[in-house]
Every structure is written in structure tokens, then in C-alpha cells.
Amino acid sequence: DAKTTQPTSMDCAEGRAANLPCNHSTISGNEYVYWYRQIHSQGPQYIIHGLKNNETNEMASLIITEDRKSSTLILPHATLRDTAVYYCIVRVGTGGFKTIFGAGTRLFVKA
Amino acid sequence: EAGVAQSPRYKIIEKRQSVAFWCNPISGHATLYWYQQILGQGPKLLIQFQNNGVVDDSQLPKDRFSAERLKGVDSTLKIQPAKLEDSAVYLCASSLGLAGVYEQYFGPGTRLTVT
Numbered sequence: 001d002a003k004t005t006q007p008t009s010m011d012c013a014e015g016r017a018a019n020l021p022c023n024h025s026t027i028s029g030n031e032y033v034y035w036y037r038q039i040h041s042q043g044p045q046y047i048i049h050g051l052k053n054n055e056t057n058e059m060a061s062l063i064i065t066e067d068r069k070s071s072t073l074i075l076p077h078a079t080l081r082d083t084a085v086y087y088c089i090v091r092v093g094t095g096g097f098k099t100i101f102g103a104g105t106r107l108f109v110k111a
Numbered sequence: 112e113a114g115v116a117q118s119p120r121y122k123i124i125e126k127r128q129s130v131a132f133w134c135n136p137i138s139g140h141a142t143l144y145w146y147q148q149i150l151g152q153g154p155k156l157l158i159q160f161q162n163n164g165v166v167d168d169s170q171l172p173k174d175r176f177s178a179e180r181l182k183g184v185d186s187t188l189k190i191q192p193a194k195l196e197d198s199a200v201y202l203c204a205s206s207l208g209l210a211g212v213y214e215q216y217f218g219p220g221t222r223l224t225v226t
Contacts, residue, residue: 032211043115043202043217044154087153091211099144099215101153 004088009106012082018075020105022088025069032091033064035073037084038104044087047073078109113137115218117203123224129191132221136184136205143180144215145188146202154202160186161209193225 005023012018024033032051036044048055048062050071055062061074075082087104116135124130136143141162146154157176158168162183171178175194180186190197200220206213 030211034211034214036215043204043220044215046214046216049212049214085153099156101146101155103151103153 003100004090004102006086006088006102006105008103009108011108011110012075012078014080014109014111015077018078018082018107018109020073020075020086020088020107021070022073023070024088024090027068027090029068033062033068033071034089034091034099035060035062036087036089036101037082038087039081039084044101047086078107080109080111083107083109115203115205115216117201117218117221119221120219121222121224123226124193126195126225127192129189130193130223131187131189132201132203132223134186134188134203134218136186136203137216140205140207140216141183142206142209142213143186144204144206145178145186146204148200148202148220150199157188159209166209190223193223195225198223198225 032049034049035047038044048057048060050062050064064071085104085106087101118133122130143160145157147157148154157171158178159166160180163180176190178188200222202217202220204215204217206215
């Protein structure tokens with residue numbers, strides 16, 4: 001599975017959009033990009049995933065570049081409760097099974 | 112829909128003692144994962160089951176760690192004997208299947224402290 005690179009930490013003002021980048025330059029054609037987040041003392045929570053197209057759900061939007069070498073998770077209106085560690089990972093769509101978490105990005109949402 | 116259940120939530124033991132953790136996945140989920148998360152790090156996959164068979168245990172320290180998933184539902188992870196470096200949160204997760212198209216759902220974890 002491809003390796004991902006994320007900034008160690010980011011700040012965001014409450015009510016503003018939080019844009020979390022992820023680099024996955026070695027991604028293969030059949031690997032999905034996943035985002036999870038982990039709020040203090042809880043298990044990771046699934047946010048969103050995508051293969052090629054941009055995706056949106058009730059939590060966030062995922063923007064994947066055309067060459068698929070990077071992506072951005074967008075939280076449109078960040079709240080204090082969005083303060084967490086955000087993990088970007090890639091997983092093979094079929095046949096593969098290993099999930100490798102990096103250190104993630106620690107997002108601080110400030111009032 | 113009930114989530115992934117884990118017990119106990121907290122455990123404190125002395126080194127060289129044994130400990131066991133239990134996980135009940137979401138109903139209907141064929142794939143079950145155990146992760147170890149050391150403070151300040153991302154989760155590290157220890158073992159992965161598809162129904163009651165092991166599909167990956169390459170990161171499991173087999174000299175002291177063991178896991179089973181009898182009947183393809185609940186799972187237990189055991190450490191015997193524990194070492195100080197085993198202090199971590201042990202997370203259980205489940206998904207509908209193995210493939211990367213299926214998201215994983217995590218339990219709250221068991222925080223283990225080895226003294």
C-alpha cells in the first residue's frame with residue numbers, strides 16, 4: 001500500500017473551512033484514499049473515502065487531484081468538536097487488505 | 112446499529128502477568144482487526160481475520176501475543192507475559208469485507224498499563 005505524508009499539525013478558526021492536505025505520490029490505480037479522525041480517548045472514526053472522483057458526505061468533502069498524487073479533506077464549517085487527529089491512508093480496492101496509519105495531522109479548531 | 116464493543120475499557124497489570132481483551136464486532140461484519148496504538152502514534156495493525164481465519168498477522172509478536180476468532184464473530188486478544196512496552200491502547204475494528212472499498216468501524220479501545 002502507498003505511503004502518505006501529512007503535516008504534523010494545523011490550526012483553524014471556528015466556523016471557517018478546514019483544509020487538510022495529504023500527499024500520496026506513489027498511489028496505485030486501484031488504491032482508495034481514506035480519511036479517519038480520532039478524537040481524544042476515542043477510537044478512530046471513518047470520515048470519507050474516494051478513488052478518483054471528488055466525494056462529499058454529511059461530514060466532509062474529499063478533493064483528489066487528477067493525477068491522484070494528493071488529496072485534501074475539507075471540513076466546510078469547523079467547530080470546536082472537530083479538534084482531533086486526522087489520518088489519511090490508502091488501501092487497495094480489491095485483493096489487498098493492509099491498513100497502515102501514519103502519525104496523522106493534529107487539527108486544532110480555535111474559538 | 113450497535114457499534115463495535117470492547118472490554119474491559121481499562122486494565123492495569125504488572126509485567127510478566129497475562130491479560131486478555133474481548134471484542135464484539137458489528138453484526139454481519141466478516142472482517143475483524145486488532146490494532147495497537149502507542150501514545151502519540153497512529154494505530155498499528157496487529158492481526159486481521161476474515162470470518163474465523165487469519166489473513167494477516169505479520170505484525171503480531173507471536174512469542175507473547177495470540178488472538179482467536181472462534182465462530183467468526185467475537186474475538187479475543189491475549190498477551191502472555193506482558194512487558195512494559197506493551198502499554199498502549201488496543202483497538203478492535205470491523206468491516207463488511209477485506210477489500211479496500213469497505214470502511215472500518217472502530218471500538219472505543221482498551222487502555223492497558225503495564226507496571
